[in-house]
Amino acid sequence: MSVTLRITIVAVASGFIVGLIGLLAWGLSNKSPVTGQSGFTRLSKPAPDFTLPLFDGGDLVLSEQQGKVVVINFWSSTCPPCREEARDLEDVWKTYRDKDVLFIGTNIQDFEQPALQYLDEFKVTYPNGPDDGGRISIDYGVVGIPVTFFVDRDGTVARRWVGAIGRDQLTTWIDELAAGSVPSGEVEGANADNYRTLDEL
Numbered sequence: 001m002s003v004t005l006r007i008t009i010v011a012v013a014s015g016f017i018v019g020l021i022g023l024l025a026w027g028l029s030n031k032s033p034v035t036g037q038s039g040f041t042r043l044s045k046p047a048p049d050f051t052l053p054l055f056d057g058g059d060l061v062l063s064e065q066q067g068k069v070v071v072i073n074f075w076s077s078t079c080p081p082c083r084e085e086a087r088d089l090e091d092v093w094k095t096y097r098d099k100d101v102l103f104i105g106t107n108i109q110d111f112e113q114p115a116l117q118y119l120d121e122f123k124v125t126y127p128n129g130p131d132d133g134g135r136i137s138i139d140y141g142v143v144g145i146p147v148t149f150f151v152d153r154d155g156t157v158a159r160r161w162v163g164a165i166g167r168d169q170l171t172t173w174i175d176e177l178a179a180g181s182v183p184s185g186e187v188e189g190a191n192a193d194n195y196r197t198l199d200e201l
Helices: 003-029 078-098 113-122 132-139 166-180
Strands: 052-055 059-061 069-075 103-106 128-131 147-151 158-163 186-189
Touching: 052 128, 069 078, 069 158, 069 166, 078 103, 113 128, 113 132, 147 166, 158 166
Parallel strands: 069 103, 103 128, 158 186
Antiparallel strands: 052 059, 069 147, 147 158
């Protein structure tokens, strides 16, 4: 093999390796963390309709709630961050339940008895039910929990929060949606330290 051919082969191989490394670095720098991906495709789009069988009997149909501000929270009894937000969700629900605001708890990847014990422990009174078969989670793009969607009176997903959510964030966004006002700040946010991907449950 001639020296020129060897130099050409080394140059081509080196260029390929450098290009591959550059492509990998670009991909890693532009990759969104999984925390931000839970439900990100739903924002500013019509909320997927669903029928949720409730733990205390009956069904809840999302499309029948149009005209209300709806807060949809995905949770599991095996999710530690869900426990951190449970009391705030219940307290804020009690404040707004008579103001055309509805909270819906969607229990995923769980068993009924632990889920019921969780609801009893945190004295949860807003409607809750299991996402049997995972269809609702799939439609909302849920890849980790907790994640909370805020649906406006027209049925559009207007806000999204991934990770445990606190009282102040809940009330700020509910007040904005209830007033029909244009968002004064961010329409999505994350608490990355208080979040679990579904394979971590």
